[in-house]
Structures are given as structure tokens and as C-alpha cells.
Amino acid sequence: MKIAMLGSGFIGRFYADSLQGLRSKDKIVAIYSRREESSKKFAEDYKVAFSTIKMEEAINRPEVEVVCIALPNNLHEEAVMLCCKHKKAVITTKPLGRNAAEAKRMLEAVEQAGIFNGYLEDLVYTPKFIKAHESVKNGALGRILWAKSRETHPGPHSDWFWDLDQAGGGCILDLGCHCVEITRSYIGKEIKPIEVMCWADTQVKPIDAEDHAIALIKYENGAIAQFEVSWTFRGGLDLRDEVMGTEGTIWVNSFLRTGFEMFTTGKGADYVAEKAESNSGWLFPVGDEINELGYNHMFADMFNSMENGTPPRETFYDGYVVNAVLDSAFRSAKTKLWEPVILDIWRGLEGVTKDSHLQEYDADHYLVKEELTHYGAKKVILKNKTTGKILEKVLS
Numbered sequence: 001m002k003i004a005m006l007g008s009g010f011i012g013r014f015y016a017d018s019l020q021g022l023r024s025k026d027k028i029v030a031i032y033s034r035r036e037e038s039s040k041k042f043a044e045d046y047k048v049a050f051s052t053i054k055m056e057e058a059i060n061r062p063e064v065e066v067v068c069i070a071l072p073n074n075l076h077e078e079a080v081m082l083c084c085k086h087k088k089a090v091i092t093t094k095p096l097g098r099n100a101a102e103a104k105r106m107l108e109a110v111e112q113a114g115i116f117n118g119y120l121e122d123l124v125y126t127p128k129f130i131k132a133h134e135s136v137k138n139g140a141l142g143r144i145l146w147a148k149s150r151e152t153h154p155g156p157h158s159d160w161f162w163d164l165d166q167a168g169g170g171c172i173l174d175l176g177c178h179c180v181e182i183t184r185s186y187i188g189k190e191i192k193p194i195e196v197m198c199w200a201d202t203q204v205k206p207i208d209a210e211d212h213a214i215a216l217i218k219y220e221n222g223a224i225a226q227f228e229v230s231w232t233f234r235g236g237l238d239l240r241d242e243v244m245g246t247e248g249t250i251w252v253n254s255f256l257r258t259g260f261e262m263f264t265t266g267k268g269a270d271y272v273a274e275k276a277e278s279n280s281g282w283l284f285p286v287g288d289e290i291n292e293l294g295y296n297h298m299f300a301d302m303f304n305s306m307e308n309g310t311p312p313r314e315t316f317y318d319g320y321v322v323n324a325v326l327d328s329a330f331r332s333a334k335t336k337l338w339e340p341v342i343l344d345i346w347r348g349l350e351g352v353t354k355d356s357h358l359q360e361y362d363a364d365h366y367l368v369k370e371e372l373t374h375y376g377a378k379k380v381i382l383k384n385k386t387t388g389k390i391l392e393k394v395l396s
């Protein structure tokens with residue numbers, strides 16, 4: 001694939017390392033960056049033939065097959081509209097928009113232009129997520145009741161993130177977008193998110209946006225999602241998911257305590273992992289960050305889908321749904337009420353009713369609980385269907 005990269009910063013370079021790493025045949029052929037020195041430096045580092053400080057020039061190169069947007073949030077829409085104008089396939093980093101209205105305009109524009117569109121939500125492509133999600137889909141956890149995702153770190157690396165107008169929000173938008181798509185994927189992307197309750201505050205940083213938030217997202221089938229996000233967490237990048245179903249549980253720790261622990265006095269101190277706060281003492285390095293953050297699997301899905309003429313796992317539509325959920329979280333943080341999720345465009349199931357909590361035991365009873373005790377008794381706790389009375393039976 002021949003790619004134009006828009007943006008040469010933090011994520012642009014992670015993407016480039018993934019795209020051109022290992023034995024990839026994909027190649028960045030054009031780079032746009034705001035400043036000439038960054039654009040030239042990126043071109044030199046990644047051997048990119050064409051560099052420019054004019055966005056449209058990078059997009060409109062005849063050899064460019066797909067445009068990868070790695071720009072600050074407030075520039076996504078402008079870049080997407082230029083891709084539509086020049087009919088170039090487009091893949092965009094997260095969040096899709098600063099809000100659902102922006103995301104909706106982008107979704108409608110790419111669909112009207114008939115161009116391939118992919119939403120670069122890398123955290124649903126991590127090897128751990130892919131395996132966990134497969135187990136969930138195969139029914140290993142039964143009916144999913146609760147999915148929780150946490151992303152907290154000591155705050156982002158560039159000025160624009162901290163500026164409410166450019167970023168569109170604080171940690172809710174920056175980190176919550178990952179958590180919403182992770183939990184939504186576990187619950188089932190065809191299930192409609194209906195209401196959000198969110199607490200958010202600015203506890204530490206001198207900014208207008210929130211630096212800490214916790215939210216609950218109710219789904220139409222009765223499942224509940226939860227996100228915990230913060231720009232004030234100390235100790236590195238904490239990325240954890242938890243999924244609970246009627247038949248099991250999965251806990252995923254993606255970054256801080258992954259089983260790789262190292263102690264150093266600091267001699268030869270080096271880069272450890274994204275947002276690590278120290279490079280001496282006990283450390284938690286990450287083996288292959290690019291792979292473990294999902295970038296490799298994400299681009300493989302994007303480009304395989306482009307070649308096969310099918311939509312990728314994550315499209316602009318998913319980005320739009322995520323923005324709509326986050327808009328409700330922002331509203332709820334203000335009103336302190338459950339706020340409805342407003343989805344003008346919804347392509348999943350409609351009118352799903354809450355799953356039943358009544359598990360059949362026999363003609364007269366529902367099963368509440370079964371347990372083998374430490375003294376060898378097998379007990380069942382039952383509820384009488386007619387009287388509602390709870391009773392227990394010792395079976396052996």
C-alpha cells in the first residue's frame with residue numbers, strides 16, 4: 001500500500017514504525033507536517049520520497065493509495081474532507097471527531113464520496129484483546145453482563161491535548177474513546193448503547209477540561225459498561241480491561257503488569273515504555289510496544305480489507321458511535337443525570353429486550369445457586385416459581 005501520512009508527531013511515528021517495520025511491503029510515500037523541519041526529518045527517518053507543509057499536496061499525489069490521518073483532533077475533519085474531494089481512501093486516528101456532530105459529518109462525507117474508511121482504534125487489535133474477544137464470541141463467558149476498561153496515565157505529551165478547543169475534551173475524549181470501543185466490542189457492537197452516567201472533574205491540572213472521569217454506559221440488552229480514565233494517574237500507562245459474564249471472567253492487563261519486570265540502578269537508562277515515569281528502580285517494560293498496542297494487526301486488517309473490497313473491523317461508523325456515547329458522558333457529567341445516547345445513525349439491532357435473569361431448574365423452580373461446600377455437601381438454592389419463596393436443598 002502507498003500511504004500519505006498526515007502528521008509527524010507521536011502517533012505518526014508509531015504508525016510509521018508499524019507500517020514500515022518487520023518485512024512490510026507498505027510504504028509511506030508522502031508526509032505532511034505543519035513545520036518544514038519536522039516534515040523533512042520524518043521524510044529522512046522513514047525514507048519518504050515527498051514531504052510538504054501543505055496538507056492537500058500530500059493527499060493529492062497520484063501515487064498515494066490511502067491517507068493516514070495522525071493530526072490533532074481539530075484537524076481530522078478538514079483532512080477527511082480533502083480525502084473525499086480527491087477520492088482517496090482514508091484511515092483516521094482516534095477520536096474520529098471532537099464530538100458526534102463532527103464525526104457524523106465525516107461519516108456522511110466518506111460514504112457519499114464512496115471511499116474506503118477505517119477508524120484506527122488500535123486497542124481492539126491488541127493480541128490480548130483479539131484472543132479475549134474470540135473467547136467472548138465463542139461463549140466462554142456466557143452472557144456478557146459487565147465490561148470495564150481503564151486507561152490512565154500522567155497526561156499527554158503535546159500542548160494541543162490540553163487546549164479544550166483544539167482537543168474537544170480532556171481525558172474523557174482522549175482515553176474514553178478507547179474504553180468505549182473496547183467495552184462495546186465485548187458487549188456486542190450490534191447492541192445499542194442507550195444511557196450514560198458520568199462523573200468528571202478537574203482535580204489536579206490547571207486546565208479547562210476534565211482530568212479524571214468515571215462513567216457507566218447502559219446497553220439495551222441490560223449489559224453495563226464502565227470506563228475509568230485519568231490524566232492524573234502516577235506510575236505510567238495503566239491499561240486494563242475486565243469482562244464478566246454468566247459463565248466466566250477475563251482480566252487483561254495490557255501495559256503495566258504484563259509479567260515483564262526489571263530492576264536497574266539507572267545505569268544506561270533508556271526509554272522503557274510509553275508514559276513510563278522512571279527508567280530506574282523496578283520497571284515494567286513492554287516487549288514489543290508496536291505489536292502489543294495493536295498497530296500491526298490494525299494496519300493488516302485495514303489494508304487486507306481495502307484489497308478485498310470489504311469494510312475493516314473498525315470504520316468511521318464505529319468512530320461516530322463512540323463520539324455519540326462520549327457526548328452523553330459530557331452531558332451527564334454536567335447534569336448529574338443518566339443521559340440518553342443520541343444516535344441519529346444506528347445500524348445495529350433495534351428494540352432488544354433485557355435478557356432474562358430467570359434460570360430454569362425444574363417445572364416449579366428457578367435456580368439461584370449451586371455450591372459444593374467444604375464439608376462435602378452439594379447444595380442448590382431455588383426459587384419457587386409460584387410463591388416466590390427461596391429454599392435450599394442438600395443433594396448429597
Ligand SMILES: NC(=O)c1ccc[n+]([C@@H]2O[C@H](COP(=O)([O-])OP(=O)(O)OC[C@H]3O[C@@H](n4cnc5c(N)ncnc54)[C@H](O)[C@@H]3O)[C@@H](O)[C@H]2O)c1
Nearest residue numbers: 007008009010011012033034070071072073093094095158
Ligand atoms: N493510541 C492511539 O491511537 C493514539 C495515541 C496518541 C495520539 N493519538 C491521536 O493522534 C492524533 C495526533 O496526536 P499525537 O499524539 O501524534 O500528537 P503530536 O502533537 O505528537 O503530533 C501532532 C502532529 O500534528 C502536527 N500539528 C500540530 N498542530 C498542528 C496544527 N495546528 N496544524 C497542523 N499540524 C499540526 C504536529 O506538528 C505533529 O506532526 C490525535 O488525534 C490523537 O488523539 C492516537
